Amino acid sequence: MEFNMKNLKIVGVSHPIHDAEAKVRGNAIYTGDMQFAGMQYAAMLLSPKPHALIKSIDASEALALDGVETVLHCFNTTERTFSRFQKLSRQPGIMNQERVFNRELRQIGDRVACVVAETPEIARQAVRLIKVEYEELSFTTDVHEVLKGALAGMHPEGVSFEFEREMGDKSLVAQDCVETVTHSIMDRVSHAAMEPHACVAYYNKSMDELTIWSPNQGVFGVRTMIADLFEMQYHKVRVIKTTMGGSFGAKQDWILEPVAACATLATGKPVKVVYSREQVMLNTSCRAPYIADVKSKFTRDGLLQSLDIDVILDAGAYLGNTMAYIKYQSTLVPRTYQYPYARYRGQAVCTNGTTSGGLRGWSSGELCLFVEHNLNIVARRLDIDPLELRLKNVHMPWNKEMANNISLEEIRAKECLELGREKFAWDEKKQSDADFNLKNKRYQRGVGVSCGGHLNGYFPINFDFTGVEIRFTESGSAIVNVAVHDHGCGTVQAFKMIAAETLGLPVDMVWVAEGDSAYNPFDTGCYASRSIYVIGRAVKDCCHKLQEQLLQDMACVLSMPVEDLEIVDAQVRAKNDPSTCFSYTDAVHKILFTLQKEVSAKHQYKNTTNCGVMGTHFAHVEVDTWTGMTKILDYLAVHDIGKAINPEICRAQVQGAVVMGSGIALTETMHTNPKTGKSVSSLKDYHVMNAWEAPQVQVLFIEDGLTEGPYGAKSIGEASLVPVTAAIVGAVNEALQSDFCECPLNPDKIVALMQERMKKECV
Amino acid sequence: MRLEFIVNDKKRVLEVAADKRLIDILREDLGLMGTKEGCGEGECGACTILLDGKAVHSCLLVAAQMPGRQVTTIEGLEKNGRLDPLQSAFVEEVAIQCGYCTPGMILSAKALLLENPAPTETEIRRALAGNICRCSGYTQIIRAVERAAREGGADI
Numbered sequence: 001m002e003f004n005m006k007n008l009k010i011v012g013v014s015h016p017i018h019d020a021e022a023k024v025r026g027n028a029i030y031t032g033d034m035q036f037a038g039m040q041y042a043a044m045l046l047s048p049k050p051h052a053l054i055k056s057i058d059a060s061e062a063l064a065l066d067g068v069e070t071v072l073h074c075f076n077t078t079e080r081t082f083s084r085f086q087k088l089s090r091q092p093g094i095m096n097q098e099r100v101f102n103r104e105l106r107q108i109g110d111r112v113a114c115v116v117a118e119t120p121e122i123a124r125q126a127v128r129l130i131k132v133e134y135e136e137l138s139f140t141t142d143v144h145e146v147l148k149g150a151l152a153g154m155h156p157e158g159v160s161f162e163f164e165r166e167m168g169d170k171s172l173v174a175q176d177c178v179e180t181v182t183h184s185i186m187d188r189v190s191h192a193a194m195e196p197h198a199c200v201a202y203y204n205k206s207m208d209e210l211t212i213w214s215p216n217q218g219v220f221g222v223r224t225m226i227a228d229l230f231e232m233q234y235h236k237v238r239v240i241k242t243t244m245g246g247s248f249g250a251k252q253d254w255i256l257e258p259v260a261a262c263a264t265l266a267t268g269k270p271v272k273v274v275y276s277r278e279q280v281m282l283n284t285s286c287r288a289p290y291i292a293d294v295k296s297k298f299t300r301d302g303l304l305q306s307l308d309i310d311v312i313l314d315a316g317a318y319l320g321n322t323m324a325y326i327k328y329q330s331t332l333v334p335r336t337y338q339y340p341y342a343r344y345r346g347q348a349v350c351t352n353g354t355t356s357g358g359l360r361g362w363s364s365g366e367l368c369l370f371v372e373h374n375l376n377i378v379a380r381r382l383d384i385d386p387l388e389l390r391l392k393n394v395h396m397p398w399n400k401e402m403a404n405n406i407s408l409e410e411i412r413a414k415e416c417l418e419l420g421r422e423k424f425a426w427d428e429k430k431q432s433d434a435d436f437n438l439k440n441k442r443y444q445r446g447v448g449v450s451c452g453g454h455l456n457g458y459f460p461i462n463f464d465f466t467g468v469e470i471r472f473t474e475s476g477s478a479i480v481n482v483a484v485h486d487h488g489c490g491t492v493q494a495f496k497m498i499a500a501e502t503l504g505l506p507v508d509m510v511w512v513a514e515g516d517s518a519y520n521p522f523d524t525g526c527y528a529s530r531s532i533y534v535i536g537r538a539v540k541d542c543c544h545k546l547q548e549q550l551l552q553d554m555a556c557v558l559s560m561p562v563e564d565l566e567i568v569d570a571q572v573r574a575k576n577d578p579s580t581c582f583s584y585t586d587a588v589h590k591i592l593f594t595l596q597k598e599v600s601a602k603h604q605y606k607n608t609t610n611c612g613v614m615g616t617h618f619a620h621v622e623v624d625t626w627t628g629m630t631k632i633l634d635y636l637a638v639h640d641i642g643k644a645i646n647p648e649i650c651r652a653q654v655q656g657a658v659v660m661g662s663g664i665a666l667t668e669t670m671h672t673n674p675k676t677g678k679s680v681s682s683l684k685d686y687h688v689m690n691a692w693e694a695p696q697v698q699v700l701f702i703e704d705g706l707t708e709g710p711y712g713a714k715s716i717g718e719a720s721l722v723p724v725t726a727a728i729v730g731a732v733n734e735a736l737q738s739d740f741c742e743c744p745l746n747p748d749k750i751v752a753l754m755q756e757r758m759k760k761e762c763v
Numbered sequence: 764m765r766l767e768f769i770v771n772d773k774k775r776v777l778e779v780a781a782d783k784r785l786i787d788i789l790r791e792d793l794g795l796m797g798t799k800e801g802c803g804e805g806e807c808g809a810c811t812i813l814l815d816g817k818a819v820h821s822c823l824l825v826a827a828q829m830p831g832r833q834v835t836t837i838e839g840l841e842k843n844g845r846l847d848p849l850q851s852a853f854v855e856e857v858a859i860q861c862g863y864c865t866p867g868m869i870l871s872a873k874a875l876l877l878e879n880p881a882p883t884e885t886e887i888r889r890a891l892a893g894n895i896c897r898c899s900g901y902t903q904i905i906r907a908v909e910r911a912a913r914e915g916g917a918d919i
């Protein structure tokens with residue numbers, strides 16, 4: 001393992017991402033930029049009603065418009081249903097609840113119809129000419145109403161799903177505990193990836209081949225779902241992942257892909273669909289609103305004994321991924337603290353709100369908020385410093401977690417906390433805040449700390465394997481073929497660096513292909529923080545295999561025992577004879593001409609570990625009690641990253657996560673009006689933090705390089721969001737000596753709290 | 764209407780509808796795909812271009828406002844095969860992730876540096892406040908602008 005940290009030339013050195021030059025020139029091609037001869041453009045009509053049945057559609061005027069190719073809707077397209085969350089063939093536990101165009105519309109923004117036309121303008125103009133007769137149905141956006149029986153008939157298989165589990169051993173819980181109950185609420189959140197969803201599809205009728213280009217997180221998942229929906233063989237559907245302008249989980253549900261496929265299958269022409277921001281917000285997905293109750297038991301000296309967690313998640317119109325989401329959340333419960341017993345109960349409930357989906361961290365950030373909020377209140381009750389309370393309870397290296405009884409290996413929670421305490425000057429800040437708050441009435445300051453444990457990959461919840469192929473070209477460079485889907489955060493560059501480091505090549509002598517279901521070895525998709533830890537590891541192992549193959553082939557060419565050869569600095573050498581020395585390109589040519597062989601290697605990797613990943617975050621805030629505005633004065637994020645493959649990109653991701661999580665804590669809400677069923681659907685009302693408001697974020701990594709990941713790496717992209725909201729909310733509550741957890745804690749809520757306090761004081 | 768204007772130092776003459784948005788003219792009529800649409804309502808800054816040297820949202824302008832004006836898009840920054848100092852600084856400072864905000868971000872920064880060649884961090888933050896980056900925390904972007912200002916010299 002020592003080797004991991006030493007002698008690295010490329011891994012650990014910051015590099016711009018692979019397509020940075022194209023992006024600064026403006027010539028990186030995103031899906032919305034693609035053009036084909038004869039391309040048609042689709043424009044959508046989305047439901048203005050929260051719940052309705054379509055009685056009739058009259059598209060005659062739209063069809064009469066010059067340039068309109070067709071109008072698609074529920075009466076002329078397939079009645080088969082799909083799940084936007086289908087990732088695997090014969091995937092257990094998913095529900096096919098949606099049609100490409102639904103007849104029963106279950107949310108504002110549900111897909112009613114789509115016009116396919118010669119130009120985007122004509123398509124949009126024609127949409128306005130479609131006449132739809134709706135039969136309005138009763139609707140609700142209140143999960144409690146649904147649990148009482150509203151919307152009973154909306155989905156034949158039911159409108160809610162419940163999951164409960166116990167972990168650990170209840171009999172080990174100490175007697176005489178302090179019991180603390182806390183309640184948290186989170187509102188709907190938009191991923192707000194800057195690139196709106198887009199898809200291009202082309203069905204070549206003569207060849208019976210359908211090709212789909214989209215910025216998606218899993219080409220095989222899209223292929224499977226589309227082929228199943230349109231009853232095609234899997235080899236007839238090819239899905240190509242395009243440059244992705246950010247996902248954060250928004251592009252892991254298949255929504256535009258079935259629309260574009262349906263349109264090209266109907267017309268035999270290439271069709272492009274690009275959503276507007278409003279359509280993204282209303283018809284793709286969001287992070288679900290949550291209601292959560294946490295009951296903790298602590299000994300009086302602050303040792304956690306049990307957690308009892310009850311959550312209700314508003315799935316919106318379709319269950320989508322929510323059943324998997326709450327199950328996944330349960331496995332995260334024991335990944336931060338060591339304690340004897342936990343019970344988790346999750347309910348996913350359909351309403352007529354915007355359909356939810358996975359957002360960065362996949363329930364981990366939500367869980368972290370609920371639990372950390374409880375811990376803060378406990379700390380206050382027991383009069384223990386919040387940081388001390390965490391230090392007493394966080395997992396130590398090689399602890400086993402109780403959900404799946406797997407080892408957390410080199411989890412560095414304690415070190416993260418201690419390093420943060422020092423660098424953030426936790427104790428000093430607490431002291432100076434106390435002085436500041438005494439002297440000030442209007443402004444109040446506070447610090448917050450949070451610990452968020454996360455995962456790397458699916459293991460052991462789902463099977464977690466991937467395939468890689470690497471070949472040498474005749475010029476001595478390497479081509480890595482793997483189903484990676486760069487979300488825009490530099491995975492391709494990280495893979496290039498891993499392969500280059502392992503093979504001893506310069507980075508630009510390695511090319512990494514992205515997701516293409518026609519050529520990649522099978523993979524389950526880039527989710528669950530598995531790209532670096534699982535797929536990256538597979539790439540590294542495959543590089544070793546490639547080198548072994550090269551040595552074996554050269555041994556054959558030279559008629560030498562393979563043991564007498566070695567690879568040093570991208571050269572094949574005889575161990576005892578320095579004059580026998582071939583560069584990769586010479587060796588590859590020798591093998592080609594002598595053995596008539598290409599030097600290539602194939603590798604299938606099955607992940608069987610999931611080490612602990614810890615982020616501890618520290619926030620310092622100042623709340624203006626008059627306006628309710630919160631300013632983040634200082635922020636520190638400490639992560640036990642294992643090894644940062646491309647450090648500046650890792651830091652940039654953590655900083656981006658802090659800005660995102662701060663927005664979720666303070667400003668971002670896709671609030672749904674219960675009277676109309678309409679959610680916020682514009683960036684005018686959905687406030688993402690800009691450069692002016694964003695805090696300065698310090699990032700520290702603890703690197704030990706001791707994991708199964710490539711060069712000892714762990715996950716970071718999702719892990720970095722997990723603790724943020726909890727740290728900010730903790731700091732606000734510390735500043736105000738309040739105990740409320742209703743995200744976002746926007747000025748309205750803070751002012752209301754202050755007014756309530758004033759009223760009480762007056763009485 | 765007949766629209767005559769200058770785009771990236773070249774005179775362009777087009778026949779377009781008077782209410783066609785500038786972003787659509789650039790992308791559809793002129794094939795300049797570097798200008799991105801993120802919201803279409805002046806909130807995200809992805810569509811930022813330079814209009815007579817000032818940063819503006821091309822999603823909020825229409826053809827009728829354009830005759831005789833000078834437009835610079837991201838494609839127009841590279842001079843004689845050399846990247847603008849801002850473009851190189853964005854690459855070198857690792858200020859690019861998904862890249863969707865990048866063209867608009869660079870053009871907002873360009874407008875700032877044209878007016879104020881040595882901005883403070885606060886001035887940079889204010890100038891970029893109309894451009895949202897969802898991937899980063901703006902740190903590398905701000906650093907890139909500072910670097911371009913420092914090293915760009917006469918090229919800015």
Ligand code: FES
Nearest residue numbers: 801803805808822
């Ligand atoms: S697209 Fe113009 S500001 Fe967002």
Ligand code: FES
Nearest residue numbers: 861864896897898
């Ligand atoms: S790099 Fe993705 S939005 Fe800025």
